[in-house]
Amino acid sequence: MKNIRNFCIIAHIDHGKSTLADRLLEHTKTISDRDMQAQVLDDMDLEREKGITIKSHAIQMTYVVGKEKYTFNLIDTPGHVDFSYEVSRALAACExxxxxxxAAQxxxxxxxxxxxxxxxxxxxxxxxxxxxxxDGAMIPEVKDQIMDLIGCKEEDILLASGKTGIGIEEILSAIVARIPAPKGDPEAxxxxxxxxxxxxxxxxxxAYFRVYNGVIKKGDKIKFVNTDEEYEADEVGILKLGLExxxxxxxxxxGYIIxxxxxxxxxxxxxxxxxxxxxxEGIKGFEEVKPMVFAGIFPVVTDDFEELRECMEKLQLNDASLTFETETSQALGFGFRCGFLGMLHxxxxxxxxxxxxxxxxxTTVPNVSFIAYDSKGNKSTVNNPSEMPDPTKLEKIEEPFIRAQIISLPEYIGNIMTLCLGKRGLLxxxxxxxxxxxxxxFEMPLAEIVFDFYDKLKSSTRGYASFDxxxxxxxxxxxxxxxxLLNxxxxxxxxxxxxxxxxxxFGRKLVSKLKELLPRQQFMIAIQAAIGAKIVxxxxxxxxxxxxxxxCYGGDISRKRKLLEKQKEGKKRMRQIGSVEVPQEAFLAVLKLDE
Known part of the structure; x- marks a missing residue:
């Protein structure tokens, strides 16, 4: 046990976490040159394209110092705020x-x-x-920032380059010297x-796990404490590039267990x-993952509903934090109400x-979950506008608030203040x-940041603000x-x-946007935004x-009038039976309403 080191890499998005992991794997010869590729731990195409880690990964390396052989378990974590619970559990598995x-940012x-x-x-x-x-590396300034933040000495800070491999040996030596070996009792x-x-x-x-106490063997009868389910360990092992x-x-x-x-x-x-x-006993810190943002997902062709259900179930196997239930919409037919951890998710x-x-x-307009109390004091969760109780019976409604942390350059304070206060934020x-x-x-309502807050923050600070x-x-x-309302x-x-x-x-912007997007018909279409019975x-x-x-060439004006009246009657009838088709762009337009 004294030669085991469990560690992870924490960083903001795009600070070179996956590239540094590649160099560590190369240096410890965990991966042969033939298998090596950039961002080797990010195995989804989507992760490579966006340059972000979506799923946690774990991999074991062996590092030799003199005659001592050390086992390193690197637990790679996602960097994005949506996945912070996963990150906290991965950190709990490390020392x-x-x-x-x-260095540049x-x-x-x-x-x-x-x-x-x-x-x-x-x-x-x-x-x-x-x-x-x-070229833009500001090493002395960044050293000062780190020393201010965690109160370490200058000589404790290591310098490295994930791309060229500078400083990798120093990092591996520091892991051996500074990170403590895991504690625990194999007999417990x-x-x-x-x-x-x-x-x-x-x-x-x-399932990937980290053992705190005791030993897990192949064939053991095991159980999960929080779900209280019992299983047999068909296979246990450690995580190299594949399963061993x-x-x-x-x-x-x-290790892993199947x-x-x-x-x-x-x-x-x-x-x-x-x-x-x-x-x-159960390890402290377990939480149910709670979805923060809700949206409806509907198939474009209603007949594809069953196929979409199968796809959602397969996706849920890979991503247990996705929740969904069936819902019906008059406009879109059958679909699903899905809960997500955030907008990126x-x-x-x-x-x-x-x-x-x-x-x-x-995808319909994303919204957050509200809590509604009726006049009798009953409490209900509202994840969908159609679940909203009757306004006459509603006592009060509560919405979720978040604590937002924004870091930027001083010259953009004014822009950030204007944006956040406009979104009902409190400094x-x-x-x-x-x-x-x-x-x-800031303390802000979550509903205000769901739409386009992040994009606006980036554009109003020329990309220099980071948000959590x-x-x-x-x-x-x-x-x-x-x-x-349409007609x-x-x-x-x-x-x-x-x-x-x-x-x-919001209503004015939405109806004027719909006016541009809805195709003209043979009859007049009235587009209205209403709150209750009041048209806004x-x-x-x-x-x-x-x-x-x-x-009609020449002749009496009454002939023309008669024809126009007849046309008017026809339009009226048509309006009563005609239905308005809403194109898909209209649903997407709601997400992209410019303030």
Whole structure:
């Protein structure tokens, strides 16, 4: 056990985490030159293209110093704020972390939030400045930022370049010297933290775990503490580039277990594995993953509903944090109400449906979950505008608030303030991390950042702001349901739950956008935005009309009038029976309404 080191790499998006992992794997000869490729731990095409890590990965390396042979378990974590619970469980499985900071960009929001997660888990932090060979590297400034942030000495900071391999040997030596060996008792009852799972179509769910106490052997009867389900360990082993079966995995080590489970919901990240015969206690910190953003996903052709259901179930095997249930919409037919961890998660799911399963889908307006209280004091969760209780029986409604941390350059403070206060934010704190870095903390409603907050933040600060958030609580708010009516018929897929102060403005923008997008018909179309019975905005699309008076040359005006009256009657009848087709662009337009 004294020669095991469990560590992870924490960094903001795009600070070179996956590239540094590649160099460590190369240097320890874990991967042969033939198998080597860029971002080797990111095995999804989507991860490579976007340059982000979506799934956690774990891999074991062997490093030799003199006659001593060390086992390194690197647990690679996602960097994005949507996946922070997964990151916290992966950190709980480690004793140390490499804090990676880009020499050209310095410390950013997620560097700090992931650092706090690491400190909460009492990890030994090794600061590393990456990309030191770049032209814009500001090594002295970034060193000062790191020393201010974690209070280390200058000589503790390592300099490296993931691209060229500078400083890799120093990092490996520092891991041996500074990160403590895992503690634990191999004789105690089994306690293993489950920090990730992947789905294999032949073997079922493969769960990754880290053993705190005890030993897990092939053929053991095991159970998951939080779900209280019992299984048999068909295979256990360690994680090299592939799976390497072993007869047992002991205290302090990281490994995998295959039990033939087929349902991803039974394997929860953060759960504890223990023996049925000698059960150990559950490891603290387990949480159910809660979706934050909800949206409807519908097939473009209604007949593809069953096929879409199969695709969603397959996707859920790979991603247990996706939740969905069936729902029907008058405008779009049968589909699913899906819960996502955040906007990036939603984008990834849509993209994966399209790529991996060839499904083209319509996504409705994303919204967050509200809590509604009726006059009798009953409490209900509202994930969908159609679930909103009758306004006459509604006592109050609460919406989720988040604590947002934005780090930027001082010259953009004004732009950030304007943006956040316009989104109903409250400024809680403003502090200078260094002379060129300012941190702003806001409390804001989650509903306001769901749409296009991140894009606007980036454009108003020329890409220099980094953003991180975590949910805090629910607060009472004046939320109204806004319906869109086409010729007095509600289009439920365009309904939205919105703060009353913004409803008029939002309604006007939406109806004028729909006027551009809806095709003209033979009859007039009235587009209205309504809150309850009150119409807050209206646009009219005039009818296409044939010149019926063209055949009247001269003669009496009453003949022309008669023809026009006849046409008018026809249009009226047509309007009563004609239905308005809503094109897919109209549903997407709601997401891209420019302020």
């Amino acid at each position: 140390g972390a490499l804090l990676l900071v880009d 310095g410390i950013q929001a997620q560097t700090i939030s992931n650092l706090y997660l690491a400190l909460d888990n009492d990890l030994e932090i090794i600061p590393v400045i990456n990309k030191i060979d770049m 009852p089994l306690q293993a933290l489950l920090f990730d799972s992947v789905f294999n179509s032949f073997r079922g769910i493969i 079966p072993k007869s047992e995995v002991s205290t302090g080590d990281v 039990t033939g489970i087929k349902n991803a919901k039974e394997v929860k990240v953060g759960d504890t594995i223990t023996h049925v015969a000698r059960p150990g 939603m984008e990834i799911i849509q993209e994966r449906l399209e790529r991996e399963f060839n499904q083209t889908v319509i 809680i704190n403003q502090s200078y991390l260094t002379t060129t870095r300012v941190e702003l903390i 958030y975590h949910p805090i609580d629910y607060r009472e708010s004046d939320i109204a349901k806004m319906d869109i 007095s018929e509600k289009v439920d897929a365009l309904s939205a739950l919105i703060h009353r102060s913004r409803a008029n403005d 905005a209206r646009e009219t699309i005039s009818a296409m009309r044939k010149d019926v008076t063209a055949k």
